[in-house]
Amino acid sequence: MKLSRRSFIQSTAAVASLPLWGASAAALAPAFSPTWDSLVDGYRTPDWFRDAKFGIWAHWSAQCVPEMGDWYGRHMYIQGNWQYEHHLKTYGHPTKVGFMEMQNRWKAENWDPDALLDLYVKAGAKYFVALANHHDNFDNYNSRYHGWNSVRVGPKRDLIGIWAKAARARGLRFGVSNHGAHAWHWFQTAYGYDPEGPYAGQRYDAFHLTKADGRGTWWEGLDPQQLYTGRSIVMPDGFRTARAASAWHDENTRFWDEKPPLQNPAFVREWFLRCRDLIDSYRPDLVYFDNSGLPLGQAGLDITAHYYNASMAWHGGKLEAVVNAKVLPPERRAGVVEDVERGFREGIEPLPWQTDTCLGDWHYNRSTFDNHHYKSATTVIHRLCDIVSKNGNLLLSVPLRGDGTIDSDERKILDEIAAWMGRNGEAIHGTRPWRTFGEGPTRVAGGMFSEGQSQAFTAEDIRFTTKDGALHAIAMGWPRDGVLRIASLAEESALAPGVIERVEALGSTDSLSFTRSRTGLEIRLPSGLAGQAAIALKLRGPGLA
Numbered sequence: 110m111k112l113s114r115r116s117f118i119q120s121t122a123a124v125a126s127l128p129l130w131g132a133s134a135a136a137l138a139p140a141f142s143p144t145w146d147s148l149v150d151g152y153r154t155p156d157w158f159r160d161a162k163f164g165i166w167a168h169w170s171a172q173c174v175p176e177m178g179d180w181y182g183r184h185m186y187i188q189g190n191w192q193y194e195h196h197l198k199t200y201g202h203p204t205k206v207g208f209m210e211m212q213n214r215w216k217a218e219n220w221d222p223d224a225l226l227d228l229y230v231k232a233g234a235k236y237f238v239a240l241a242n243h244h245d246n247f248d249n250y251n252s253r254y255h256g257w258n259s260v261r262v263g264p265k266r267d268l269i270g271i272w273a274k275a276a277r278a279r280g281l282r283f284g285v286s287n288h289g290a291h292a293w294h295w296f297q298t299a300y301g302y303d304p305e306g307p308y309a310g311q312r313y314d315a316f317h318l319t320k321a322d323g324r325g326t327w328w329e330g331l332d333p334q335q336l337y338t339g340r341s342i343v344m345p346d347g348f349r350t351a352r353a354a355s356a357w358h359d360e361n362t363r364f365w366d367e368k369p370p371l372q373n374p375a376f377v378r379e380w381f382l383r384c385r386d387l388i389d390s391y392r393p394d395l396v397y398f399d400n401s402g403l404p405l406g407q408a409g410l411d412i413t414a415h416y417y418n419a420s421m422a423w424h425g426g427k428l429e430a431v432v433n434a435k436v437l438p439p440e441r442r443a444g445v446v447e448d449v450e451r452g453f454r455e456g457i458e459p460l461p462w463q464t465d466t467c468l469g470d471w472h473y474n475r476s477t478f479d480n481h482h483y484k485s486a487t488t489v490i491h492r493l494c495d496i497v498s499k500n501g502n503l504l505l506s507v508p509l510r511g512d513g514t515i516d517s518d519e520r521k522i523l524d525e526i527a528a529w530m531g532r533n534g535e536a537i538h539g540t541r542p543w544r545t546f547g548e549g550p551t552r553v554a555g556g557m558f559s560e561g562q563s564q565a566f567t568a569e570d571i572r573f574t575t576k577d578g579a580l581h582a583i584a585m586g587w588p589r590d591g592v593l594r595i596a597s598l599a600e601e602s603a604l605a606p607g608v609i610e611r612v613e614a615l616g617s618t619d620s621l622s623f624t625r626s627r628t629g630l631e632i633r634l635p636s637g638l639a640g641q642a643a644i645a646l647k648l649r650g651p652g653l654a
Contacts, residue, residue, distance in 0.1 A: 140421055141418050143413070143415075148410070148413060151428075157429065158461065160539040162493070164238055164502065165237055165505050166286065166467075168508065170472065173511045175196070178192075178473075178474035179470045185208060187298055188355075208245060208299065212247055212263050212336075216263065217266065225509075228527075234505075238285065239276075239284070239285055241285040241287050242289040242383070244295040247263075254382040254386055256330070257335060284395030285393045287387070287398055294341060299316075299337050301354065304348040320332040339373060341370055367402050369405040398433060401435050402436065416430050431445075434448065443460060449463070450557050451465070451558045451560045452554075452555065453496065457498075457546050461501070462501045466506070467506035468484050468522060471506060478516045478519075483518055489505060491566045494643055495553060495572055525642075532616035539576055540581065547570065547572040548570070567585060568585060571584055579647050587634075592633055593631070593646070594629050596629040599629045607651045608653075612647070614634070614646055615645040
């Protein structure tokens with residue numbers, strides 16, 4: 110019964126030779142061609158991104174409707190998974206009620222993008238990113254090439270268009286996230302079956318539904334196979350236990366590489382057309398790819414070159430575009446802005462980079478709210494300070510319910526971030542790294558998904574940023590005796606050989622008293638700063654910054 114995944118995948122180079130989108134590639138302006146050499150040689154991260162430092166993300170799709178967390182659209186088809194059990198009890202068996210029905214249940218009935226973006230701006234966000242499509246293969250925009258979109262199904266609105274208008278009205282840079290390149294294997298669970306129980310052996314909805322079956326239904330005129338991506342890696346007959354079927358899917362349909370599917374070239378072509386439509390129609394400042402490298406081999410190179418060339422055309426020859434991709438080899442990092450999902454860097458990176466993380470699950474999870482398990486505002490602020498000190502940006506996802514609202518815990522966290530950023534944002538926005546990122550006892554684990562390995566910061570952990578000739582020192586807490594000690598700024602320090610003339614707390618023009626010796630700089634902090642998540646100071650002196 111075991112099928113090799115190699116039998117389903119073709120190398121990137123081979124698929125790239127197919128004339129799937131040659132006309133589009135040939136029409137590209139000469140500034141960038143669809144090769145890594147061209148991207149690396151020609152790309153420079155735009156100043157707007159380097160200055161922004163903090164963005165907020167609406168990772169919002171129909172998978173938020175059940176309020177059961179991430180990857181619901183995949184796991185509801187795996188018998189024994191807790192999301193399968195929830196779907197069975199709440200909506201029905203996936204032979205009859207598949208994930209396409211969840212798309213229709215998604216109404217976004219209480220969504221108020223203006224009010225949400227007002228909160229995000231107040232919290233200090235300088236860019237906003239909206240999910241354009243996820244692995245569930247549904248477009249949250251008025252897609253010309255994909256009928257399964259938010260204008261025709263579910264919300265019946267152009268979500269990306271509305272988000273973009275509201276974000277830009279507030280002076281935010283606007284980005285979109287594209288996760289759709291993995292749909293062709295991620296959604297193959299929908300073609301499986303229960304190995305056990307009363308429905309044993311009966312295939313789920315994706316296996317048998319056709320466009321003709323939609324006559325007289327809400328999805329008349331739509332083809333379920335276009336949503337579910339077609340039979341690429343179908344679970345074979347003969348499984349008798351849920352555990353064995355789940356293990357088969359883990360091995361054969363959960364892999365995460367960027368090779369295009371040999372057996373489904375139409376998917377690759379459609380992905381490219383949909384992504385180009387998204388870029389050309391909404392002119393985003395940032396495109397986030399949920400991919401290790403660029404998606405789908407040559408298709409990813411083609412769309413990135415197209416985007417860069419288009420950005421230059423939109424902006425009078427100036428490149429303002431940012432592409433995020435993950436797990437890049439060093440020789441390719443200069444061609445895009447690398448993203449580190451739920452992770453950090455150990456030191457200052459020579460190139461700008463980004464961390465994306467979430468207050469809770471990527472898709473809304475009711476239990477996270479019920480149990481008050483979100484990241485705290487203090488945690489977010491500390492991570493932001495650490496990331497910015499190392500030449501990075503933080504993109505924070507704030508999960509939305511299916512109806513388009515956030516919960517009271519999330520609102521409280523945003524309010525607390527806003528209060529801190531309102532006073533201390535000067536140490537974040539528009540800054541650049543100093544000669545060292547900081548000091549302190551807490552070790553930060555670097556790499557993808559490393560945030561769970563990192564310890565909480567302490568008041569002895571200091572992070573540095575520079576702006577307009579000033580040095581900012583940010584302490585990750587309140588020192589016990591109210592005196593902040595910074596060893597890196599000791600007298601005759603190689604890092605700071607000049608004179609420190611003045612120290613201020615951000616939000617105040619009062620000069621703070623300090624003493625400097627060969628062991629460090631000691632600053633007496635005003636008691637009014639006690640209780641803040643982090644204490645941000647501005648230091649001035651010749652040659653300091």
